Amino acid sequence: DTAVSQTPKYLVTQMGNDKSIKCEQNLGHDTMYWYKQDSKKFLKIMFSYNNKELIINETVPNRFSPKSPDKAHLNLHINSLELGDSAVYFCASNPGHRPSGANVLTFGAGSRLTVL
Amino acid sequence: DAKTTQPPSMDCAEGRAANLPCNHSTISGNEYVYWYRQIHSQGPQYIIHGLKNNETNEMASLIITEDRKSSTLILPHATLRDTAVYYCIVRVALSGAGSYQLTFGKGTKLSVIP
Numbered sequence: 297d298t299a300v301s302q303t304p305k306y307l308v309t310q311m312g313n314d315k316s317i318k319c320e321q322n323l324g325h326d327t328m329y330w331y332k333q334d335s336k337k338f339l340k341i342m343f344s345y346n347n348k349e350l351i352i353n354e355t356v357p358n359r360f361s362p363k364s365p366d367k368a369h370l371n372l373h374i375n376s377l378e379l380g381d382s383a384v385y386f387c388a389s390n391p392g393h394r395p396s397g398a399n400v401l402t403f404g405a406g407s408r409l410t411v412l
Numbered sequence: 413d414a415k416t417t418q419p420p421s422m423d424c425a426e427g428r429a430a431n432l433p434c435n436h437s438t439i440s441g442n443e444y445v446y447w448y449r450q451i452h453s454q455g456p457q458y459i460i461h462g463l464k465n466n467e468t469n470e471m472a473s474l475i476i477t478e479d480r481k482s483s484t485l486i487l488p489h490a491t492l493r494d495t496a497v498y499y500c501i502v503r504v505a506l507s508g509a510g511s512y513q514l515t516f517g518k519g520t521k522l523s524v525i526p
Contacts (some may be wrong), residue, residue: 298508298526300455337497337518338516339450339456339516339517340516341514343513386455388455388456397502398457399444399446399461399501399514400446400456400461401456401514403447403455403456403457404455405454405455406453406454406455
C-alpha cells in the first residue's frame with residue numbers, strides 16, 4: 297500500500313494548457329503539502345492544507361490552485377501552463393502532532409511535469 | 413529557522429560507516445535537527461530527528477554535540493542503495509500545520525562506492 301500516491305507520474309503538455317495532479321494519502325494525516333523541485337534540485341513549499349483548510353500559500357502564481365475535497369486528498373490544478381512550470385511536484389503529508397510528529401513528512405514519489 | 417551547512421558531496425566505501433556532518437551554529441534551544449534523504453528520482457524520505465540527545469533508529473544514528481552547534485548522521489553499514497542526497501534541516505516543532513513547512517537546502521550528495 298502506497299502511503300502517499302500521486303498521479304500522474306509523468307505529464308508532458310503544451311504551453312497554455314490546463315492540467316491537474318492528484319494526491320492521496322492513506323495515513324490518516326491531517327496536513328498535506330505541495331512542494332516543487334526545479335531543475336536545480338531545490339525543494340520549495342508551495343501550499344499546505346490542514347483538514348481541508350489552506351494554511352500556507354507561498355509566493356505562487358494564481359495559475360496554481362490547490363483543492364482539497366477531503367483531508368485525504370490534495371489536488372493541484374495549473375492553468376495556462378508556462379515553460380517555467382516544468383519541474384517535479386511532490387505531495388507530502390504530516391500527522392500534525394507535536395513535537396515528535398512535527399516536521400516528519402511522508403512524501404509521494406513525485407510528478408514530473410514537462411511543458412513544451 | 414537556523415541555517416545549516418553541509419559539504420556538497422562525500423564518498424563512502426560499501427559496508428563502511430558513512431558519517432555525514434552538519435553545522436548549525438545558530439540553532440536555538442527549541443529547534444530540532446531533522447535528516448531527510450532523496451534517492452534519485454524519488455521523493456524525500458525522513459530518516460531521523462533529535463533535539464539534544466543522540467538518537468538511533470533502524471535507519472541511522474544521529475549524534476548531536478553538547479553545544480548543539482553541529483551534528484552527524486551515521487549510516488553504520490552503507491550500501492549502494494544509500495546513495496542519495498542527504499538534507500540536514502533545523503526547525504522548531506510548533507503546533508499548527510503552518511509550522512511544519514520544511515526548507516530544504518542543497519544537502520550532501522553521498523556516493524557509496526562498491
